[in-house]
Amino acid sequence: MSASAEDPILAYGARIAGDDARTRIVIDLDREPKFSVHYLADPPRVVVDLPATAFGFPAKALEARGLFKDIRYGTMDADSARIVLTAIKPVKLVLAKVQTDESGKGQRLVLDAEMVPPDQFADLVKQQSWTAQDTARDVGPVAPVQKVNASDFLIAVDAGHGGIDTGAIASDGTTPEKQITLAYAKELADKLNQQPGIKAFLTRDKDEYLSLSERVTIARQNHAALFISLHADTLKQKDIRGATVYTISDKASDKLAADVADRENNSDKLAGAEAPAAPAEVADILMDLTRRETQAFSISLAQDVLNSFNGQITMINNPHRHAGFQVLRAPDVPSILLELGFLSNKDDEKLLLDDKWRDKLVSRLTDAVKEYRASTIANGG
Incomplete structure (x- = not known):
């Protein structure tokens, strides 16, 4: 049965290998995702934004190692998920692409990270159009659980x-x-x-x-x-x-x-x-x-x-x-x-x-x- 457009992508496997100069992360997916990569400073982080994704692999499969001291992944909202890779030093993805796996049926997200000089990382952060504003969503009033009276x-x-x-x-x-x-x-x-x-x-x-x-x-x-x-x-x-x-x-x-x-x-x-620092x-x-x-x-x-x-x-x-x-x-x-x-x-x-x-x-x-x-x-x- 093919997945409907509304079904989240399934991430069913993951592995990480490498050292503190170069680290590779591979995530097995049931179909190809559209994804984007951004960088954040203090501490240096690589942010990979994905469509709605269910992470079905054990946490141990993607434990922080090599260039990364902390790895988080999960839901951001109903339509999106995120992987945040916090690095021990300035870092860059020299490869970030989706490949078909050996069976020809599944897809793999391959992320190859390499250490870079601090000034090169600073340029990466500066050059991207994405800003911390993109991380804040409009928040309206929540749907009331029940009818609320003025005296409630x-x-x-x-x-x-x-x-x-x-x-x-x-x-x-x-x-x-x-x-x-x-x-x-x-x-x-x-x-x-x-x-x-x-x-x-x-x-x-x-x-x-x-x-x-x-x-x-x-x-x-x-x-x-x-x-x-x-x-x-x-x-x-x-x-x-x-x-x-x-x-x-x-x-x-x-x-x-x-x-x-x-x-x-x-x-x-x-x-x-x-969020960006609020003005005083x-x-x-x-x-x-x-x-x-x-x-x-x-x-x-x-x-x-x-x-x-x-x-x-x-x-x-x-x-x-x-x-x-x-x-x-x-x-x-x-x-x-x-x-x-x-x-x-x-x-x-x-x-x-x-x-x-x-x-x-x-x-x-x-x-x-x-x-x-x-x-x-x-x-x-």
Whole structure:
């Protein structure tokens, strides 16, 4: 049976070989794709954009080696996929083409990378017409889950990571953070939508990539009164476990918070989708007051979550921490980032993958949101 035009291309095999001067990547495909190649600097990266593609080979088949220290691949949106090759030094594809395989039926994408002098790489980046603007898609309001009334308290539930950005990986080697956060986000939105006067929507409801800026924009364009981003990170210290609630601040509360924020803020870069640096904002007294008020509300929400979790959900030492998370930067939407637990800790990982635990944690989180809403209404918010 021939594949319809709508079917994604199947990438069913992959291999990589070479050293730190020249590296070859071969990907087996069920049919010929149209593809484009771009380069990004700091760090040097090769970005290969493809039509919708299902990657069906084991992760081990395309482990980083040779010239590449990190290799990511996955969905960008319904019509496109991407491979991002992060290099250890300036690099160029001296060959990038699709060839018919030995059977004459399948196709192969062959990428030959070679090290190049830094000035040559800088020219490659400069000469291409593609810019970081091409990585940002227009984001309109999401389709409302239900009819929303003007009096409804609207909440954006953000499942961290997605698509090409897998996030952390569970110790079984197969369960990515993006899958865990989506399961928790869907259940949280469902529970919130059962509460009178509360409506929730998801920033993503499937395995797709969203930049940090897009997540914030979706919340603002839908006039959310709250933004809750869910994550399940890994740490080098395997003994640390428990939930953590983060709010935004210019200065991190501690090294752990700074490290987590750096990793989360890096996800756009790993997906080859960082936006160009925004121009410095003009100091606006009204905007500054809005930010300060929003920050106070964010801290209040964080406290409600901690109160609801207390004695019920395991929490890290000093569970309210703060750092410069880009995903929390909406000036007018109170926002928290909740680390559900750490996939690097065996006990946390077991709970994170447990349906009953998910139900319990989401129920406590729903209670916290109800408490926050009740106190803002009582205070005339």
